[in-house]
Amino acid sequence: MLLGRILAILSLLCALAVTAIGLWRGDGWGIGLGAFSTCSAVVTVTVVWRARRR
Numbered sequence: 001m002l003l004g005r006i007l008a009i010l011s012l013l014c015a016l017a018v019t020a021i022g023l024w025r026g027d028g029w030g031i032g033l034g035a036f037s038t039c040s041a042v043v044t045v046t047v048v049w050r051a052r053r054r
Helices: 002-025 028-053
Strands: none
8 A cells, every 4th residue: 555655646746747847838738738647646646545544
């Protein structure tokens, strides 16, 4: 379960980095991809953290 938590957090950090780079460059595709990836990563982090409690 620890590995899942680590990978979920890394996924979220990478998604935020893609969004930040997209915003910095003014790239619409990067911003869109980053936003989609961030939403996906937030869901993943939520699922991993809730699975640990059960």
